[in-house]
Amino acid sequence: MSKEKLIIFDTTLRDGEQSPGASMTAEEKLRIAKALEKMKVDIIEAGFPISSEGDFLGVQGIARAVKDSVVCGLARAGELDIKRAGEALKDANASRIHTFIATSPLHMREKLQMSPEQVLEQAIKAVKLARNFTDDVEFSPEDAGRSDLDFLCRVIEAAIKAGATTINIPDTVGYNLPQQYGETIRQLIERVPNSDKAIFSTHCHNDLGMAVANSLAGVMNGARQVECSINGLGERAGNAALEEIVMAVRTRQDMVPVNVDLDTTQIMTCSRLVAGITGFAVQPNKAIVGANAFAHESGIHQDGVLKSRETYEIMRAEDVGLSSNKIVLGKLSGRSAFKDRLETLNISIDSEEELNKAFRRFKDLADKKSKIFDEDIHALVSDFKMEESFAEAIKLISVKACSETGEIPQASITLLIDEEEQSASSDGGGLVDATFKAIEKIVSSDADLQLYAVSNVTKGTDSLGEVAVRLEKAGRIVNGQGSDTDIVLASAKAYINALNRLLNPGERIHPQTYSGI
Numbered sequence: 236m237s238k239e240k241l242i243i244f245d246t247t248l249r250d251g252e253q254s255p256g257a258s259m260t261a262e263e264k265l266r267i268a269k270a271l272e273k274m275k276v277d278i279i280e281a282g283f284p285i286s287s288e289g290d291f292l293g294v295q296g297i298a299r300a301v302k303d304s305v306v307c308g309l310a311r312a313g314e315l316d317i318k319r320a321g322e323a324l325k326d327a328n329a330s331r332i333h334t335f336i337a338t339s340p341l342h343m344r345e346k347l348q349m350s351p352e353q354v355l356e357q358a359i360k361a362v363k364l365a366r367n368f369t370d371d372v373e374f375s376p377e378d379a380g381r382s383d384l385d386f387l388c389r390v391i392e393a394a395i396k397a398g399a400t401t402i403n404i405p406d407t408v409g410y411n412l413p414q415q416y417g418e419t420i421r422q423l424i425e426r427v428p429n430s431d432k433a434i435f436s437t438h439c440h441n442d443l444g445m446a447v448a449n450s451l452a453g454v455m456n457g458a459r460q461v462e463c464s465i466n467g468l469g470e471r472a473g474n475a476a477l478e479e480i481v482m483a484v485r486t487r488q489d490m491v492p493v494n495v496d497l498d499t500t501q502i503m504t505c506s507r508l509v510a511g512i513t514g515f516a517v518q519p520n521k522a523i524v525g526a527n528a529f530a531h532e533s534g535i536h537q538d539g540v541l542k543s544r545e546t547y548e549i550m551r552a553e554d555v556g557l558s559s560n561k562i563v564l565g566k567l568s569g570r571s572a573f574k575d576r577l578e579t580l581n582i583s584i585d586s587e588e589e590l591n592k593a594f595r596r597f598k599d600l601a602d603k604k605s606k607i608f609d610e611d612i613h614a615l616v617s618d619f620k621m622e623e624s625f626a627e628a629i630k631l632i633s634v635k636a637c638s639e640t641g642e643i644p645q646a647s648i649t650l651l652i653d654e655e656e657q658s659a660s661s662d663g664g665g666l667v668d669a670t671f672k673a674i675e676k677i678v679s680s681d682a683d684l685q686l687y688a689v690s691n692v693t694k695g696t697d698s699l700g701e702v703a704v705r706l707e708k709a710g711r712i713v714n715g716q717g718s719d720t721d722i723v724l725a726s727a728k729a730y731i732n733a734l735n736r737l738l739n740p741g742e743r744i745h746p747q748t749y750s751g752i
């Protein structure tokens with residue numbers, strides 16, 4: 236007998252984007268959405284349309300472009316939010332509105348300042364209104380992990396009666412333990428009289444490192460949808476990692492009562508794409524997608540694996556798309572081969588002029604690096620699109636950096652600011668430090684550098700180096716990225732990219748900050 240399907244609901248573009256500094260442009264979100272669609276994710280939560288004009292357009296663009304996955308928009312349980320989500324999703328092939336309101340005593344009292352009865356009424360109204368836009372409505376009692384079970388049962392019953400087709404149970408602050416979370420799902424399904432009219436879903440945060448374990452405990456107790464994100468990206472410590480859930484379900488079919496329809500060979504591509512776009516590098520020992528996840532260091536392990544792979548491997552690297560990294564292009568590749576590759580990678584180029592610019596970048600890269608991989612093209616396009624996505628107040632003209640044994644490293648930089656070239660030099664602890672100090676001599680941003688990370692996009696010393704920089708100023712956090720085969724240049728690009736983002740306010744509402752709905 237075939238097993239029931241576990242619905243995979245990806246929230247990289249919504250909860251993932253709530254990670255400080257992880258905000259993405261509409262074009263970047265579209266690229267990730269296309270990669271998720273290719274992986275056959277069932278539902279893509281594309282954003283929170285009321286949060287900003289940019290997010291509205293991002294969700295609308297995804298709703299228009301994605302055909303095979305359901306596209307979902309988040310809305311607080313209020314009229315404006317729901318109407319905005321409905322509007323953003325109206326051209327989708329299949330759409331879902333996900334509406335939520337907090338149900339824990341703490342959130343109702345302190346955040347919402349509403350009585351339980353008022354919350355119940357608001358939930359009913361929200362679900363009913365959402366049903367005017369789509370038949371597919373998801374309701375979440377936020378902070379369900381700390382809510383009273385009797386009250387949860389009442390709210391959920393009422394939400395289903397009002398038309399909710401999916402009931403999502405968020406452990407918003409990652410407080411639950413697996414046994415407890417599984418038990419909550421089991422009890423809710425048992426006690427809510429109309430629970431058979433909806434699909435129950437998990438949404439687990441990773442504050443205690445339990446997100447995946449809790450999600451699976453939910454599945455073992457009747458949940459048939461899991462909300463998760465690529466690389467576990469999400470608010471604070473993140474959300475349940477999609478790749479871990481999916482591979483656990485696939486690998487432990489002997490234990491799990493469900494199966495998934497995903498094309499798991501797309502996992503590595505999605506992981507690298509999300510890491511590259513957000514600048515949130517994947518730790519080497521991260522399950523499934525970390526650089527060491529399939530590497531065997533010790534001689535004993537290597538010997539065992541060579542004799543029989545199952546001795547130390549429970550999954551095949553090919554199944555997550557690890558060995559499919561083929562050389563795609565090189566110095567001799569022409570414009571049409573490049574264009575063809577962009578299409579295969581679902582990268583949309585808006586005009587011939589844009590294609591010409593991107594192709595020139597590709598040729599520059601091919602002069603420095605003989606083998607161009609898919610990851611290089613994604614990094615190149617990310618850099619290029621980012622520069623095009625908003626008017627950059629600061630542009631890099633040139634950087635010169637010198638280091639010599641026994642001498643203090645020196646860097647000189649020339650920037651274009653308001654059509655005027657400005658130059659400065661500085662020394663520093665190293666070339667990158669000197670470069671950043673030289674930039675600051677010109678810009679005086681007063682921002683605090685919270686993170687500087689370099690990773691190589693592919694193997695080899697001629698690889699593109701991808702640099703992530705995180706800056707904080709007055710409580711606002713932005714990430715900048717830059718890539719180049721020269722690390723100092725990549726660092727300068729990343730720093731300037733972050734500065735440009737700081738100067739480009741693009742304020743958004745945070746969904747979980749109540750502001751009167």
Ligand code: KIV
Pocket residue numbers: 250335375377378405406407408438440746
């Ligand atoms: O963690 C949470 O409670 C959420 C809700 C908006 C579903 O992300």
Ligand code: ZN
Pocket residue numbers: 250405407438440470
């Ligand atoms: Zn969440």
